[in-house]
Amino acid sequence: KRPAGAPSPGLAKEIGKVGVVGAGLMAGQIALMFARRLEVPVVMTDLDADRAAKGLAYVRAEIDKLEAKGRASKLKAAKLRALVSASADKSVYADCDLVIEAVFEELQVKQAVFGEIEPIVSDECLLVTNTSGLSITAMASKLAHPERLVGMHFFNPVAVMPLVEIIATSSTDEETLATAYAVAKKLRKTAVGSADRPAFIVNRLLGRMLAEVTGAVDAGTPVDVADVSLDKLGLPMRPFALLELVGLQVASHLTTHLNEDLGPRFPISENLRRLAESDVPVFDAEKQGKGRLTEAGRALL
Numbered sequence: 001k002r003p004a005g006a007p008s009p010g011l012a013k014e015i016g017k018v019g020v021v022g023a024g025l026m027a028g029q030i031a032l033m034f035a036r037r038l039e040v041p042v043v044m045t046d047l048d049a050d051r052a053a054k055g056l057a058y059v060r061a062e063i064d065k066l067e068a069k070g071r072a073s074k075l076k077a078a079k080l081r082a083l084v085s086a087s088a089d090k091s092v093y094a095d096c097d098l099v100i101e102a103v104f105e106e107l108q109v110k111q112a113v114f115g116e117i118e119p120i121v122s123d124e125c126l127l128v129t130n131t132s133g134l135s136i137t138a139m140a141s142k143l144a145h146p147e148r149l150v151g152m153h154f155f156n157p158v159a160v161m162p163l164v165e166i167i168a169t170s171s172t173d174e175e176t177l178a179t180a181y182a183v184a185k186k187l188r189k190t191a192v193g194s195a196d197r198p199a200f201i202v203n204r205l206l207g208r209m210l211a212e213v214t215g216a217v218d219a220g221t222p223v224d225v226a227d228v229s230l231d232k233l234g235l236p237m238r239p240f241a242l243l244e245l246v247g248l249q250v251a252s253h254l255t256t257h258l259n260e261d262l263g264p265r266f267p268i269s270e271n272l273r274r275l276a277e278s279d280v281p282v283f284d285a286e287k288q289g290k291g292r293l294t295e296a297g298r299a300l301l
């Protein structure tokens with residue numbers, strides 16, 4: 001076991017350019033946060049130019065919102081627009097000091113990503129995974145330099161959620177870990193160290209909470225009764241609103257992983273699976289973010 005806590009901050013490396021693998025929702029949010037807080041160039045890549053352009057358009061729209069709300073001055077917003085770029089060409093990682101992946105949550109996909117980018121990046125470049133609970137040790141086992149891999153698990157919405165889980169494997173070196181903690185501080189996140197175990201800390205808690213709610217629905221409890229407000233317990237969102245935010249497919253995928261890794265304590269909900277696989281909208285778009293089911297969504301339960 002590693003000693004608890006962060007190594008000496010003096011060991012941390014300077015980060016002058018960041019790469020983000022993926023240009024989806026989490027990737028875009030992560031890219032913007034790094035540009036905003038580290039004030040360094042950030043480049044995202046995706047499988048093709050179209051996806052890369054979509055990711056960049058999302059980041060630009062978020063920058064517009066920050067400016068409109070007065071969270072970023074006109075000058076700062078212009079700087080942010082200049083700092084974030086997107087490409088379909090992974091050679092852009094050659095001069096990065098840190099590359100973080102936020103691609104599909106599947107071990108083989110993440111291993112393939114690192115296998116592709118490790119030969120491109122410099123020897124000093126940190127490799128970071130935003131996995132929400134896959135084995136980082138298994139990702140490290142495929143690397144030529146496993147000592148530079150570390151987990152930094154951010155939460156949705158990245159801009160406002162205060163926490164980041166930092167996960168070292170037994171191979172992660174002290175410089176890498178110190179850099180992860182120093183970066184988290186610059187990002188103004190509260191870092192919590194976790195052992196490399198399935199679903200780390202937070203997703204085990206959330207997984208159990210959401211499993212109790214979807215389990216109640218599976219057992220015949222009406223959604224309105226199961227979907228109670230838990231704000232007095234420090235949980236700001238109703239469970240179905242959280243499911244909408246996380247995404248039904250992601251949540252369903254997560255419960256499958258938890259069930260495989262941790263057994264029946266983390267049951268799979270048939271209703272959640274059915275909602276996730278529906279090809280008609282199950283959440284009311286007019287009440288976006290409230291976790292309100294449409295008639296079609298209710299009919300699936």
Ligand code: 3HC
Nearest residue numbers: 069071132154155156157159160161203206236237242246
């Ligand atoms: N992107 C950027 N900013 C956002 C945002 C988003 N998607 N959603 C909300 N915000 C900002 C708002 O713009 C607002 O900023 P402002 O003060 O500058 O106007 C601020 O957050 C507060 O938002 P609101 O006033 O609209 O609403 P609330 O006060 O209800 O807060 C919330 C919204 C922060 C999302 C809050 O409901 C919350 O904390 N919910 C819990 C979310 C959660 O548990 N996330 C974890 C999901 S699990 C996960 O990510 C792990 C993964 O591995 C599955």
